[in-house]
Every structure is written in C-alpha cells, then in structure tokens.
Amino acid sequence: MIDYMKEMDKLGMVIFKMLAHGLGLEDDFFFRKKFEEKEATYFRVSRYPPCPLPEKNVGIGIHSDPQTLTILHQDQVGGLQVLKDDKQWIGVRPLPNSFVINIGDTLEAWTNGRLKSVIHRAVVNKEKQRLSIAYFMSPTSNAIIECPPQLIHPIYNPRKYVPFTWAQLRHLLLTTKRVRGKAVALNKFFISN
Template sequence: MVRNDHRIVPDRYIQEHEKRPFLKTQNPTSYEIPIIDFSLLTKRDEDEQKKLDYACKKYGFFQLINHGVVEELIQRMKSAEAACFDLPLEVKKKYAMAENDVQGYGQVFVVSEEQKLDWADIFFLMTYPPQHTTYKNWPLIVPDFKETVEEYSAEICRVSEEILANLSLLMKMKEDGLKELHKVMRLSTRMNYYPPCSKPELVLGLSPHSDSGSITILVQHDDIPGLQIRHQGQWIPIKPLPGAFVVNVGDTLEVWSNGVFKSVEHRAVTNARKARMSIPIFVRPDDEAEIGPVDTMLCDNNGQALYKRIKYIDYVRSYLDRKLEGKITDSLKLPEHVGVAAYGETKRRFGIDGDGDGGGRGRRGLGL
C-alpha cells in the first residue's frame, strides 16, 4: 500500500482521537531509562544487581550494554530482517499467518473487521530451541536466513539466562530458579517493519500493550526513535543507544515476582520521513509451566499472593483472544485484590468455576 502511494492513510489505520499519539504535543527529549552493564552482572556485582532491581521495580525497562553479542552478528540479523521485508508482496504472502496461528507474515491480534490496524508489517517466528521449531512460515528464500536467526537466537538465549539468574538472586531464589520455572525456555522472534506515514500523528506503529512472557530483548535499527513506554502517566520516547539492547519485564515475571517487578505498557509510533525496523525476542516459559507468585516473594506483600496460579498456555490463550490493547495482568489477580468487574473478567478469561479455558485465538490479517 505504502509503495503504491505513500500519501494515503486509509480509515482502517486512523486511530480513534483519544488513542492517537499526538506527536506534535510531546516533549521531544528522550527519557533516560536505567543502563545496566551485562559484564558486571556476569560477575554478580552487587551494585549492578541493585541497579537491575531498581530498573525492574520502577521502570520495567532498561538498556543493556556490554552484552557480548558481536556487532557483526547483530548487523547480519538486521540485514536478514531488511531482506525479508524487501521481498515482493506476493512472495511474503506465501509465508502468511494461518487463521489460528501467530507464526508467519502479517499482523497479529486482528479479531474483527472493524478494529483499527497498526501501521506495521511483521514476521513472527518461533526460533528457539531448534528442536521445537517448524520452518513452514520462515522466509528461507532469504540467503543464510535460517543460520543467522538461529545463531542470533542462541546468543540471546545466553544473555537471557544470565539476566534471569541475576533476577533469581534478587527474588531470593537459587540462580537457576527462574530458568527452572520456565521448564523449557522458549524464544519467539518478531521482526517489525514500520513504513513512513504521511500523517504519523493519526496512526500507531504498535498499539499499547505489555508482553506476555518473562522478559523481552529488543534491538533497534539506527537512531530512529519509535519505542515509547508509559511512565508516571506519560508516554516517554526511548532513544536507541548504540550497541545496546532494550530489555523489559513481561507479565509472567510480574506474576512470579508477586507484582514487585513491573511489566509496563509500551507502544511504537511512526514518522513521515523514514521507515523503522526493530527485532524483539520474547523469552517465555513452556506452555505447561505454571505462573503464579513464588514463595520467596510473598514477604513483600505481608505473605499474601496477589495473583492466582495458572498454566502459561491458558494465559497466552486469553492474551491472544483479544486485540492488542493495554495490560491484562489484573485478570490474573485474586478476587480480594481486584474489584468486582475485574474479577468477572478473570472468570470469563480463565474459566474459574468451570467457565472454560480462555477461548480461542483471534483472527490474523495481512498488513501493509
């Protein structure tokens, strides 16, 4: 669509007035989220662990430097992503998401023909571990795509395990505590392409949401800002830091930590002059893993658990059975910690008292 006429902004992509990003009224100054030195975390440096603890409690986001993933591999991954989106539309459609699947090319969280769409295209792939990966929706026509993605995913897995080990210690667990809770740690990769938009103040590249997994590790392209996080009631732009990853807390870690670590709403905005790309990798538990507050974190709330226990797959079903809009972790809270309306939503989503298992998955649609 954009290739045919970049001036067109169809009604389907124009957000309702209250949801528009209002770019012209925002402070252009980027907010400095905490910067964590990965090399110090590997040494279990207590000061750096305190910074990590603070970042996860107060912001839910941080930038990670000295992570050890070589720049050459990062650039290969970025080039592979660019090559995927450069493919002709008729070729990309061959990798389109199936009706009841999130893997492939298109847009996710499309649950009706009336809802507004995000100004973005994506490839969403399950990328780690290799033995649990299927390749039917992978754009293997791109040279060295499979090898690059698998090598990059393995490196992100290494980084993730180290972050989770430090978080485990902060949660008063043994180092491999969080890794064990994952059962089989799985990585999903989403490649995002945000075309330039002639009226960026009317659209969203990615709607506000939090991530369902434990942590997310994002690499941004170039120096084009687009990521924004909700902090103290405002949308704050996060400026790309050369060579750094952006890491954020997901819903699962928030629940495991009994609400101490915060998953935070974030979104992506567009601009009128240049396309933007990014690659988040979502670290998530095995489908059969249980999410619920760990015993060591109950002391932070007078011994009370804020959230119910549930299989991760049931949470994911509810997460996918809706459009991408805000956080839904309140749906996991125990009734004594939420209002009547929120508890009713919990019952509907998760089948308390035998009402079901959270429903099916939303429909998918091709994007720009």
C-alpha cells in the first residue's frame, strides 16, 4: 500500500504539472504548495457487494470531493456516475489500465473556477461486486488556497474565493453539516456578487 501511495503521488505531481502548464502558470505552481504532508493525503478502498434492489440503494451518495485531486481506479463493473448540467446522471465507463481523475473543490477555488469539481456518486450493481480505490491529494495544512492573478479578470472572471488554508477548509468539513452536492464548507470562502 505504501508503494501504491508513492506511485499515486508521482502520478499526481505529473497531473499537477500538466494542469499548471495548461492554465498558463509556472509548471511547478502546485509543487510549491507542499503536498508532502501525508495526513492530508489518503486513499480509500470501497467494496460494493451485489444488491438485489440497486435502484433503492446508492453505494456512495451525491457529493464532490473537497480535496484537491482524486485519482480513482475502478474495476470493470462500473458504477461511477457524474452529474451533467445538474440534470442527468452519466455513467463513467471503466477502461482497462486507466484512472479517472476528479478535480476537487480545493482545486476549483485555487483556479478561480477555471477547473470545476464534479458532482458524482457511486451506484451498486444487481449481480456483481464492485471495487474501487480512490487516492485523494491535498496540500499541507498551512498551504494557502489563493487564485493566482493570472487567472483573475476584473470583468470576465473576478476573484470568486477569499484565500483560505487547507486546514481551515478541513475544519469546516468536519464541523459543517454535509449536504448533497458540493461541500457547503467551501461556500464559506465564496465571495458573493
């Protein structure tokens, strides 16, 4: 498991470099945010047994990931669904030897909404067991989540979030009632128009 975590860290850093480059930021923008604090980075193995009434049960309810980045490996059974346009659930077809990458709420705030976290859920299967491994990456507790000036425009894309730390968001996640959809905790840092 430790070896798996190390490999996921390496993959995550490659993804962060690609995202930074694609956003026009310095390639090491996210590296400088210190992702080495392992209390903030973890993985979860989820097993969903077969369910005779899958339409009456959800494996994991409707949510977005509050972390920065999620690297998900799912077996060939499938069950991950994303919400399209707040109206329709779309299944994410498993591909052999691949990962699903989810943008988390923290990364959405960091990029001032240029990258969006996705609302998703996991559903159960009537006949087959499902297994998934999610690796959640977050920065150190004292990392400041603040959108760089390059991603802000006073008219077309004004600043959407006040700066906050991962520790502040994590504290709110633990003390705020969880609701369906995006984390209410992130709204505490949202700048209303």
